[in-house]
Amino acid sequence: MLKGVYLQRAGRVACVALSCMLLAGSAFAQKRPQPQAAVIPGNPDDAFTALREAARKNDADRANALSATLVDYPIPSYVEYFRIKPQLFDASGLARVDAPDDQVRAFLQRYQGDAIADRMRNDWLLVLGKRHDWNGFDAEYPKFVLKDDTQVECYALLSRVLKGQDVSAQARSTLTDPRYYGEGCVDLIGTLAQGRQMSAADVAYQARLALEQNYVTLAGKIAATLPAPGADGDTLAMVVKMARNDPRQAAAYLAASGAGLSPEQLGAAWGVVGQFAAKKLMPEAVDYYRRQLSLGGNQWLSDDTQEWRVRAALRQGDWSMVRQAIEQMRPELRAKDPAWTYWYGRALKAAGRNDEAQQQFQSIAGQFNFYGQLANEELGNRTVVPPRATVSDADVDSMRARPGFLRAQKFYDLNLRFEGNREWNWELRGMTDRQLLAAAEYARRIELLDRAVNTADRTQAEHDFSLRFLMPYRDLMQRATDDVGLDLAWAYGLIRQESRFIMNARSSAGAHGLMQVMPATARYVARKIGMADFSPSMMGDPNINIVLGTNYLNMVFTDLDSSYTLASAGYNAGPGRPKNWRSSLPRAVEGAIFAETIPFSETRGYVKNVLSNATYYAALMSGRPQSLKARLGTIAPSTVTATNLP
Structure with a gap:
């Protein structure tokens, strides 16, 4: 740490x-506090x-x-x-x-x-x-x-x-x-x-x-650990600084002079320029990365540079470059995230190498996550809920006296969640799937809903998705979503990601409650729906929080062409940003590509998790297989239009 x-x-x-x-x-010089x-x-x-x-x-x-x-x-x-x-x-x-x-x-x-x-x-x-x-x-x-x-x-x-x-x-x-x-x-x-x-x-x-x-x-x-770093180090440092502010300026500098760098170092420099251009969603990013690939120097590329090389190629629809970029990834980096297995399979499929593509999809299709679900769909299946494993009351009761859980509960009573989570998670070490499910059910019964979800999420072979995807406040949620015509599964998927159902959750930015609504947003929505007596202190009431949160979510959804992908991004990053991100698209792209190329890492992960959650919630509620791809939809380029939403 x-x-x-x-x-x-x-x-x-x-x-x-x-x-x-x-x-x-x-x-x-560090000054000691008074x-x-x-x-x-x-x-x-x-x-x-x-x-x-x-x-x-x-x-x-x-x-x-x-x-x-x-x-x-x-x-x-x-x-x-x-x-x-x-x-x-x-x-x-x-x-x-x-x-x-x-x-x-x-x-x-x-x-x-x-x-x-x-x-x-x-x-x-x-x-x-x-x-x-x-x-x-x-x-x-x-x-x-x-x-x-x-x-x-x-x-x-x-x-x-x-x-x-x-x-x-x-x-x-x-x-x-x-x-x-x-x-x-x-x-x-x-x-x-x-x-x-x-x-x-x-x-x-x-x-x-x-x-x-x-x-x-x-x-x-x-x-400073080197007695005399070479001039090439100074040059690369200058390129990084330049590329952070203006990738085009950095590219012009490299193209004009080569900066006196060796081919490998020049390749690394073009990789840096490509990274910052890709994060700004500039179409030239692919060209910068092509220069890098032609020069080599892959060993000097950061993880960020290697990952954004794939994303830049995805956004431009260059499947050959997607395949080449993933093949050149650092092996540990490639293995760490199922995204690269999925997109490698897609690149192989685009090249007509279907048997190899199927092997890639099969290797992650059993994972209960965004890319596991997408890989499963590539194999002709849809998202379903696995059979439910049950535990006895005696199994649940055996969790009550565990010292780590007792300490955790004391910390939660004090609203010290960091220490509470440390104690809870420490107690989970070495548990079997059945013990984990018993601990999750125990957490649910004592209303530690986030611990119920996170504990149930850990099982490997036996599962209870009714604990992984809890649906508290069901009557309030059904009524609020019905009132605005909002998809209940999506709303639950968003709350699971936002707060893990912690009613008193507060973000560092001041977002509050189940749906993590910002105070200014809450006031705006309350005014729009005619809630004349609203005050921010009311956000601790689940009913008020859910009503204002679902109304705002519906406003964002409507403002962003009723796209779950765009609206999920807008709820997290503000509705203006997805409009900017789509405005630079070279063509219509599938929702998964749009999600993977979101410049903000928090929002990128958020959108994937919300829509993965929503697909499982829909499967639980309906009892029928669901398509994550259909929920992601297609994102078309458009001109930026102003939004009045906060």
């Missing part, structure tokens, strides 16, 4: 061209919530003061964790080398096997790695269960390379997403470069990965 911003490598004073350019203007007044809430739950916030800010003094008032609190492990954790990290979120090891060891022994112990071990491994205490790190790392922190993995590789091991292959697999690098990964890159397990070109590539995602400071720190 990312622990904040990153420190400059100790002892480095030289500033080379790329790192100077990237680091210029960055402020490295101490808070030591107000201790009288209510223990309020004090616990305040303790959690102090731990989040790494305010050790306040955490100590608050924890001292919670001696008999019912979740003592978290009181102790929140007290110790601020002593492991500074106010900037960086690991402290003077962390209290004895307190951590005692905590790990006391709560061995609990979710919070694994969280503490994760934190401590960051401290041990920062400290370069490899004996301590190597002793603790095998006990770290989740292994979901990239920076810890970087420290684990660093420990091995310092013992003389070749970790270059594992490093390439680990260092793929700069969002999660932290100090440990910068340290690893520098050590690998010094030990010649990573070439100057490898380091320049890592810096460019960070720059592509606009982590300018991090890019500079990676570049």
Whole structure:
């Protein structure tokens, strides 16, 4: 897990061209926050919530003061964790080398096997790695269960390379997403470069990965691990910056001079230009990518560049390029997402290689997701609900006393969903399908509907889709959708994606309730439907939330030509954006292609999930096979027209 911003490598004073350019203007000095007044809430739950916030800010003094008032609190492990954790990290979120090891060891022994112990071990491994205490790190790392922190993995590789091991292959697999690098990964890159397990070109590539995602400071720190990066690194960095703002300008620069780059580096540069052009839905993106393919250099392409190469070809209808782009994908990237298996099958089918295409479709047709459903339709089938596996009351009752679930319920009562989900999910580890279904049914009975859905989603061979696709508030939903003529299955599919049926769900942007309606949107819709006494506080009422949400969804649906694909995108990103995205289409495209080429990653995933959900809901409600393709429809190009909707 990312622990904040990153420190400059100790002892480095030289500033080379790329790192100077990237680091210029960055402020490295971290200011400690002013101490808070030591107000201790009288209510223990309020004090616990305040303790959690102090731990989040790494305010050790306040955490100590608050924890001292919670001696008999019912979740003592978290009181102790929140007290110790601020002593492991500074106010900037960086690991402290003077962390209290004895307190951590005692905590790990006391709560061995609990979710919070694994969280503490994760934190401590960051401290041990920062400290370069490899004996301590190597002793603790095998006990770290989740292994979901990239920076810890970087420290684990660093420990091995310092013992003389070749970790270059594992490093390439680990260092793929700069969002999660932290100090440990910068340290690893520098050590690998010094030990010649990573070439100057490898380091320049890592810096460019960070720059592509606009982590300018991090890019500079990676570049600074080389004593003298070549001019080609500076040139590629300049191309990335130029392409982010104006791909056409970057393309003109490359076409005019070649920028003095080798063929492989020039291919990488054209790939970057293609990526940013594709994200802007520019038709020239395919031409930029064709230049990249002609030059090679695929090993220096980021995952984003490789994925958008496929999307650009899909949008232009170039099936030959779709096939070629997927074949050249990094194998791990290609295997990670069923999208690329599906589209590869489609490209093979377009080339008349039907038997090979069928093999691709068959390999994912059993998956209960967007591309599994589409692959299943390519095989001549439609979406159906699998047979329902049932569990006994005794199976469900056996879940009541599980300690992780009890802790989770306490956290949910406090509206601390992050900790609640951590405890709930930890308890699910190693469960059989029957146990998972029992846990899901238990969650449903105690009205933890999001946990019911997510737990039922985990089964592999035995399933209960009535738990995966719950339909709470059925009477309210039926009445509200009937009143505006809206498809009930689609509305449920959207709510499942928006809130997982958490009535008090709030987004960081302020969206509220089951249908995650923004306050301004709620006021607009209330005015349009004549709800004169509306106030935003009413959005906590399921009836009001559903009425306003379904009315707004119907407005978006009507505004976007009654297209489920466009309207799902519009509900998430605003109705004006799908209009812009379709305006640049070169021709009519199937809905799946439009969905896959949505520029916003959140909206792209959202549309796929909503329409996949809606198809399953329709199958559950009707008892008949359903077509996801029919629901996706076809999206035709059109001129942008203004919308009055918020």
